[in-house]
Amino acid sequence: MSCRSASWYVLILTWFVLPAFAQAQGIVTVLDSATLQPVNDAVVIFQPLQKSGDSKQKVFYTNQYGEVSGNLQEKAMIYIQLLGYETFQDTIAPSATNTIYLSRSAVNLSEVVVTGQYDINTSDKSVYNVTVIDEATIQSMAAQHLGDVLENQLNCRVEQDNILGSSVRINGISGQHVKILIDGVNLVGRENGNIDLNQINMNNVERIEIIEGPMSVSYGTDAIGGVINIVTRKSSNYPLQADLNLYYESAGTYNGDVAVLWRKNNNTFSISGGRYFFDGFSVSDTTRFMEWKPKQQYFASFNYGYSFKSLKLNFKSDFMDQEIQNKGNPVLTPYQAYAFDDYYLTRRWNNALSADLRFKNNGKLQITTGNSYYRHIRNTYRIDMVTLDQVLLAAEESQDTAVFTSWIVRGTYSQNLPNRKVNYQAGYDINLESGNSGKLADGLQHINDYALFGSIEYQVVSHLYLRPGIRFSYNSKYGAPVTPSLNLKYDFLTRYSLRASYAHGFRAPSLKELDLYFVDVNHNVLGNPNLEAETSNNYLVSFSAANQVGAFNFSADVSLFYNDINNIISLALVEPVTQLYTYVNIDRYKTTGGTFSAVFKTSRMTFTTGFSLTGIYNTLSDSLDIDAFSMTPEFQNNFLFTFPKAGFEGAVYFKNTGTTPGYGLETDGTVYQTFIAAFTIMDLSITKYFLKKQVAFSIGVKNLFDVTNIQSSSLSGAVHTGGSDSIPYSVGRMVFGGIRLKLYKD
Known part of the structure; x- marks a missing residue:
């Protein structure tokens, strides 16, 4: 079986098999304290207080109703984390039904980053210098293409060619050394060594993350100058x-x-x-x-x-x-x-x-x-x-x-x-x-x-x-x-x-x-x-x-x-x-x-x-x-x-x-x-x-x-x-x- 066929097989198998291992009981409901609406996709961690029995830590996501099931057998610590909210921490009894209200934090959601991170993170917590350009900023620029956004950034110099399009230098390093990703997947098709920035439209962009400097450990070739x-x-x-x-x-x-x-x-x-x-x-x-x-x-x-x-x-x-x-x-x-x-x-x-x-x-x-x-x-x-x-x-x-x-x-x-x-x-x-x-x-x-x-x-x-x-x-x-x-x-x-x-x-x-x-x-x-x-x-x-x-x-x-x-x-x-x-x-x-x-x-x-x-x-x-x-x-x-x-x-x-x-x-x-x-x-x-x-x-x-x-x-x-x-x-x-x-x- 070729590598290509095997990769699709693994993902299709994942799609159908993995949900069978999930549990269906809900014992905790997480709501927004201001709107009282369910909070979905929050990370909920259960950590049993006793060493005996099932003392392993359990981690779940809340569903669309803000619910999770821990199937606890004993008293445990509960941690709830979601970007944009204050982290919640308390103890919870087994088989109890709880409603927990999360308060919004002062974290600017425009600073959320995923590039080069172990998990979803904020730029201030990242070990890298990450620049985040959010959707509101892109709209305020009336930017139509990626080049329109980058020409307003320090250390980014956009160069134009009337036929080959535009390219960017970061920290003086040419565009052929800059990796461009869309949702983490790299683009191919470089003309004269560069990706044409005018071919990357901003119509459906949530944010742009820029890391200056080599990211070759995570992303391989073409990332000497950085990653966009x-x-x-x-x-x-x-x-x-x-x-x-x-x-x-x-x-x-x-x-x-x-x-x-x-x-x-x-x-x-x-x-x-x-x-x-x-x-x-x-x-x-x-x-x-x-x-x-x-x-x-x-x-x-x-x-x-x-x-x-x-x-x-x-x-x-x-x-x-x-x-x-x-x-x-x-x-x-x-x-x-x-x-x-x-x-x-x-x-x-x-x-x-x-x-x-x-x-x-x-x-x-x-x-x-x-x-x-x-x-x-x-x-x-x-x-x-x-x-x-x-x-x-x-x-x-x-x-x-x-x-x-x-x-x-x-x-x-x-x-x-x-x-x-x-x-x-x-x-x-x-x-x-x-x-x-x-x-x-x-x-x-x-x-x-x-x-x-x-x-x-x-x-x-x-x-x-x-x-x-x-x-x-x-x-x-x-x-x-x-x-x-x-x-x-x-x-x-x-x-x-x-x-x-x-x-x-x-x-x-x-x-x-x-x-x-x-x-x-x-x-x-x-x-x-x-x-x-x-x-x-x-x-x-x-x-x-x-x-x-x-x-x-x-x-x-x-x-x-x-x-x-x-x-x-x-x-x-x-x-x-x-x-x-x-x-x-x-x-x-x-x-x-x-x-x-x-x-x-x-x-x-x-x-x-x-x-x-x-x-x-x-x-x-x-x-x-x-x-x-x-x-x-x-x-x-x-x-x-x-x-x-x-x-x-x-x-x-x-x-x-x-x-x-x-x-x-x-x-x-x-x-x-x-x-x-x-x-x-x-x-x-x-x-x-x-x-x-x-x-x-x-x-x-x-x-x-x-x-x-x-x-x-x-x-x-x-x-x-x-x-x-x-x-x-x-x-x-x-x-x-x-x-x-x-x-x-x-």
Whole structure:
């Protein structure tokens, strides 16, 4: 039986067999103290007080009626935990019927995190530095794609390509070293090494979790720079809810999407879909050619969840279809008029089936099987400008089709109890990837990765935690490295936290880098099957403080980081006579820097300010007298305010990116300085609510200072930059408007 078939068999067996072991008696009912409504999915722990008899600890989830059954034979301690509520602790008698009321806590639910955690956690308790961007913040930005969100974050620099889309650098590390997950399942289909952020829509996102620094122990390759996990909405607080969103931008964007969420008994169901359309834009709109290409996306998502006692099952499917048009300028002759148009067709289809099982010792088993499909087609047509007939060009270099698929089978077992000195997680991770393209050797290539990983969180003394971790991998194409990590967290004086970490990361060679075969009259580029993995060492220290005085909340964070990446894979000329290029492990890359941020918050206002400094290593400093690092500053000021009685909310997002200096070397050995100019982005929005927030109208301005291109004294010579002296950033200042409808049934 193949690994793929076995994984589905295990999950299907789990679905039907495990519920038979659950018990059906209910002796405790848990209600919300304010609303008196049942509290479901709360963790209830029974710990017998006597050592004799059945003294084992028992753990359950409350059902949709807020009930649990402990089947107790003797008096026991009862602990009830749920994020957003104060932990309840008391004694309970056997066979007694109890109603327990939970009080809501001051925990901000927007800080709930799951990425890299043993169990659902809050960011202040995590050993990692986790940034959480919640749904309300995403809506206040009027963000349509992931790139819209990240461009407002410190240490995140979004880079645009008019055809390949947008990518992100985190702490100076490129997007090919950043792992992007949707509900914990990684995306495939990287163009030029990057996932296009414009293909990740925000229409059904609950929150975004960002961890800076290597997460290779938990997530394997491509996680040197960090992990971005998009957590989607799977259910509603209401039995039935329907959402409708309409959005317009003055540059020619027309977006619409709809979602329906349903919940009954142990079942949750959601379905959503939409169409995003961009009409294309050029500053001088006089020809067919557009600087910013017309684009159309259709997308849909389906989610079904089932819970029974301590078992949760979930199936999710996402689909996206995109078309980008690159229309050429007309060619006019005395006898004909024609043009060449490129069409880029991209399709993504991701599916995942997961099972979560909680054991009586509070151990948690999570199994996920996922499939990702990515197809990218480029077609070139000759257009007769008189008859408008299209003819597909027959030349091989004018067409390209690439299909990448991956299967993942991932399982973890975690033990996580607040009152234990030692908690742990162990897991396995299987990734099977295949690529089919005319530019790959033999057309079809496979790469398989098998890994075991684990970590232990040890409470050395009160409030001091150590978490060492390690990952062992086997890869079918290259020698995979052993990956260790060590995290430390110390909480003191109830409001301060110190974190420090060392992590070893790696990036595996891609199928393109290993098996590329691109040979024609204009190209002679081959992959290199002898490539090694890129490896990195990361060091991070951070300090956090938080305080609350009445209704006023304050928090501040300071962090310092250092990254050292070895064996960077680069394209190099290896045979000048035949102009043969191939990929080699040749480069070294370092980044360093620090960040300060502070948040001031009341019930009606949130003000965030921050500053970061990121340095990128100058390799010429090894042999020349120049600065070792080129430093780039960033400044951030965000202001969100609300007037509940009037039904108004507003937001101001401001971010300044300073000049990025660098150095180059002339052919005669002379050093010259390069730069990318500073620029400032500012967005404004205001929202008016009606009918108890069931209807919302939003208007605003994006890119208030009209930044279109960023001046640069030199460019990398990338294919689509055209060798100009500027880097494309945006279409410029845009006015936007949107309507959100939220209909629900109590």
